[in-house]
Amino acid sequence: MTSGMMAPLDRFRSWVKRRVKQWKVERIVEELKLSDVQLRKVMQLLDDEMNKGLCKGTNPNAAIKMFPTYVRSIPDGTEEGNYLALDLGGTNFRVLLIRLNGSEVSMRSKIFLVPNFIMTGTAEELFDHIAECISKFMHEEGIADQKLPLGFTFSFPCKQEGLARARLSQWTKGFKVSGVEGEDIVRLLHEAIERRDDIDVECVAVINDTVGAQISCAHEDRNCQIGLILGTGSNACYMEQLDKVETWDGDERAPRQVIINTEWGAFGDNGVLDFIRTQYDQELDAKFSVNPGKQLYEKMMSGMYLGELARLYLERLVNEGLLFEGQSSDLLSTPGRFYTKYISEIESDKRDDFKNTKSVLEYDLGIENYSNADCHYVQYVCSLVSSRAAHLASCGCAVLLNRVARPSVTIAVDGSLYRFHPKFGDIMEQKVSQLVNKGLKFKIMLSHDGSGKGAALVAAVACRIRDEQKRNGLI
Structure with a gap:
């Protein structure tokens, strides 16, 4: 066989090698992709756990405490x-x-x-x-x-x-x-x-900061009924009707509603989310976090943990010879050293443009032996980690929208993850639209200074209500 006839065969072998490598990578990270069936199951479980938190008889043992604010x-x-x-x-x-x-x-x-x-x-x-x-x-x-x-x-x-x-x-x-x-x-x-x-x-x-975010936005938009934090941690609050809050111990006068601080980060602490938790979720929880077994929902979708989760998958790919020709770096091998901000930077690259990805690999992680294919796989892992986080947050938002059950509701959002990730908001809007009950409309609004402006506004509202009650002889 002549050398001229070898080139097509070599190209074919190279193509097969790339395809096999791609298949192996996809097989490892496939578990990060959650189907709508799985997401709807998460929603049902979350709604059930919220009801347990609101019920006086089940609240003491409920994973999600649903605190009246x-x-x-x-x-x-x-x-x-x-x-x-x-x-x-x-x-x-x-x-x-x-x-x-x-x-x-x-x-x-x-x-x-x-x-x-x-x-x-x-x-x-x-x-x-x-x-x-x-x-x-x-x-x-x-x-x-x-x-x-x-x-x-x-x-x-x-x-x-x-x-x-x-x-x-x-x-x-x-x-x-x-x-x-x-x-x-x-x-x-x-x-x-x-x-x-x-x-x-x-x-x-x-x-707390969740309520502050909601009230800060509500000053501009009276439809704001939900507050959401997606930063280092995650939590949400929403306006609930008093007749659904069995744990309420305040006065019964109007308004017959109260903002509930869900503390939803603890969702899954009783094992109900084990069906979607991966071996790397478990490893992160056991070895990286300071509170093993706690805040499991939060650990799948907040800024404190997403970088480490991505690092664990990248390390697996390196160890199996699927990334960087099997050669890692001391920094990539160090727990906690792949920061969540790297995910935001990497996902800011345009299609087939690896400028930020290469900068993170080379200057932040000390990896010099990489190819464009490696950059693509790094981007792919980061996108799956952040997309799963956005989808899980979308489940929570859809549940709260269904509970509020108003024709149009604004969701106030604050937190570094939501603010700085280039695609998180768009992914959430699309997924919430698919998951929420038909006929319910929503919009997501970035909250500004909920911990400052929001706190003052809560004080102002409290004073307004107190003055109204005095005028009406109620106090």
């Missing part, structure tokens, strides 16, 4: 005046002044540091520091002589006992302040303000 109304556009907001969730915190005039909102804010010795000190030291910073801010803004309501976004696990009553369950994020766990944080804040005796501030509402 005591926020019972969204802004109606009549809110006016000056309101403070306090946003505490880490080593920095913000104090904000929100000026409301109907639909017009203006904000000023200042960031303050929580020193390490205060993060590990006493309750009195922490709240005295917060009160001092509030006082400094009010004096700088020339409002120290005003009596102002305050909305408090407190981003630590709490047991809510009223709109302005919340007991810290446990500290997270490096805080170890003594004398706070089990205590009402609003009482501690008020006591610190009273010790100063130079400002007059009343905390009228405590919220």
Whole structure:
């Protein structure tokens, strides 16, 4: 056989080799593709678990707790005046002044540091520091002589006992302040303000970031009935009718509704999602997370975990000789080193344009021995990981839309994953449209500063409702 006759045969062999390699890659990652049948099963299970959380008899053992937030109304556009907001969730915190005039909102804010010795000190030291910073801010803004309501976004696990009553369950994020766990944080804040005796501030509402996102958007769009966080973690809230909330222990007066903080990240902690969890979901949960067996729904669709999930699949492909000619790098082999932001960067590449992918591989992961085919497979893995996350989030949104059951509903969304991933929003809109009950329309709206603006708006709504009740002789 002449050399001229070998070329077509060599090309055929090369084609077969590529096809076999592609088939092997697809076989490994196929489990990340969820069918609509599977997604609808997830929806039914989620709806069932939510009902258990709302039912007084089943709530104690429910995976999804469905906490009433005591926020019972969204802004109606009549809110006016000056309101403070306090946003505490880490080593920095913000104090904000929100000026409301109907639909017009203006904000000023200042960031303050929580020193390490205060993060590990006493309750009195922490709240005295917060009160001092509030006082400094009010004096700088020339409002120290005003009596102002305050909305408090407190981003630590709490047991809510009223709109302005919340007991810290446990500290997270490096805080170890003594004398706070089990205590009402609003009482501690008020006591610190009273010790100063130079400002007059009343905390009228405590919220989390999910509620803040919803209320922030609701000020612009009265159809906003759902709040969603898709960032480092994931959670959702929605407006529910009181007659469906058996755990409600507040007053029965109108409005006969309340925003429910679902805490849906814990969906699946009782094993109901095992039918879609892969061996790498299990490995990530057991070896990478700090809370094995907890927040399993969140671990399949939030920014803290998606990068590591993609890394585990990429490592598998390398180990089987299907990627980078079987040669990894120390960085790719390091748990937690493939950041979720890489997924967003890689998926920002246009079709057959590997500029960002090559940059991540070469400069961020130290991989030099790669081909265009390798870049394609890396993109493919990232797209499946993020698409599954978007589809699972879509299941949750469709369930909440079905529960709200209004003809048109706006979903407020915040969080770094949703904001920075180039395709997440589009994938969600398409999938929610396929899953939601027929006849229900929705739109997704990006929320801006729910932890600041949203907290102040909740305070404004609380004051409006309280004034209305006073005028009607109800309190």
